[in-house]
Amino acid sequence: MTIHAFVPPYVLNRMSTADAVIGRLGRDTLAVDQVLRTMDRRPRIRGTVPGLHREISDAAGSQRLPGRSVRTEGAPSTGDPAADEAYDGLGATYRYYREVHDRDSLDGSGGPLLATVHYGRDYDNAFFDGERMVFGDGDGALFVRFTQGVDVIGHELTHGVTADEADLPYQDQTGALNESISDVFGSLVKQYATQQSVTEADWLIGDQIVGPAWPGRALRSMAAPGTAYDGPPVGKDPQPAHMRDYVDTTDDNGGVHINSGIPNKAFHDAAVALGGHAWDAAGPIWYLSLLDPELDRAPDFAAFAAVTMRIAGELPDGTRLRAAVAAAWEGVGVPLP
Numbered sequence: 081m082t083i084h085a086f087v088p089p090y091v092l093n094r095m096s097t098a099d100a101v102i103g104r105l106g107r108d109t110l111a112v113d114q115v116l117r118t119m120d121r122r123p124r125i126r127g128t129v130p131g132l133h134r135e136i137s138d139a140a141g142s143q144r145l146p147g148r149s150v151r152t153e154g155a156p157s158t159g160d161p162a163a164d165e166a167y168d169g170l171g172a173t174y175r176y177y178r179e180v181h182d183r184d185s186l187d188g189s190g191g192p193l194l195a196t197v198h199y200g201r202d203y204d205n206a207f208f209d210g211e212r213m214v215f216g217d218g219d220g221a222l223f224v225r226f227t228q229g230v231d232v233i234g235h236e237l238t239h240g241v242t243a244d245e246a247d248l249p250y251q252d253q254t255g256a257l258n259e260s261i262s263d264v265f266g267s268l269v270k271q272y273a274t275q276q277s278v279t280e281a282d283w284l285i286g287d288q289i290v291g292p293a294w295p296g297r298a299l300r301s302m303a304a305p306g307t308a309y310d311g312p313p314v315g316k317d318p319q320p321a322h323m324r325d326y327v328d329t330t331d332d333n334g335g336v337h338i339n340s341g342i343p344n345k346a347f348h349d350a351a352v353a354l355g356g357h358a359w360d361a362a363g364p365i366w367y368l369s370l371l372d373p374e375l376d377r378a379p380d381f382a383a384f385a386a387v388t389m390r391i392a393g394e395l396p397d398g399t400r401l402r403a404a405v406a407a408a409w410e411g412v413g414v415p416l417p
């Protein structure tokens with residue numbers, strides 16, 4: 081897999097054309113991200129011992145990985161909020177996959193969960209390089225410590241699950257599905273950690289990592305794509321909520337962080353229609369779809385929708401589940417089988 085950064089390039093591009101301070105922050109973060117994009121994927125360390133194995137390291141403001149190890153599994157709190165938030169966020173993600181989907185870590189066999197905090201200076205991003213999660217501290221104005229967002233951690237680690245389970249090339253509709261699956265499980269990790277129902281959940285992505293100067297509530301909204309922010313220096317949230325507004329672009333790998341709004345809203349609408357907790361029915365339908373061999377041959381949203389509907393129909397209470405899932409896809413204009 082390629083390296084996945086959380087803050088999309090179009091946000092950083094807008095920042096980089098802003099005034100002196102924000103402009104420098106945007107350009108510096110983009111420069112780091114461009115170097116990362118040229119790096120080879122890191123070899124995944126496969127699990128050999130079942131269970132949760134975390135290790136947090138500290139880059140101390142450098143861009144050297146992994147940095148100095150500061151907390152291993154079972155060790156007490158370090159007193160550094162970034163290291164402890166990363167430890168807790170990796171744990172919340174592990175518990176979600178283990179308790180809801182009976183999956184033992186990203187690789188299903190207890191693979192270690194590694195993270196580095198305090199990467200770079202004012203680095204406005206977080207990324208997963210195939211081996212570890214890496215967190216910037218943010219600039220304090222537009223973005224704060226990226227370890228504060230448990231959905232950010234769930235999103236990034238889910239790229240590891242997706243890489244293991246499915247062939248979803250990171251381009252156009254398959255890339256937007258790849259991104260949407262990370263938002264879906266990032267939100268599920270957050271909802272499960274707080275035991276929120278579908279009506280209590282905010283369905284926002286990145287609400288805990290945007291700072292006081294961010295012109296909105298979050299980076300994305302699954303309930304209402306396109307409404308998460310609007311204003312300088314980053315412009316307006318470009319996500320569509322319906323196929324009629326699908327954005328044809330060559331930027332951002334064909335709009336992978338933009339058109340993901342469409343399947344995001346389909347998941348939200350299905351979960352809300354089914355009620356209760358999103359991980360009761362909607363989460364398992366999406367998870368089983370991710371594991372389904374048919375997904376590797378799914379070229380677009382419509383093919384993914386067909387897989388989710390078939391899986392829904394095979395579960396207990398399948399008629400009701402399938403109807404809710406079908407209505408959600410129909411509602412965002414994805415053609416049904």
Ligand SMILES: [Zn+2]
Pocket residue numbers: 084085086235236239259262
């Ligand atoms: Zn992503």
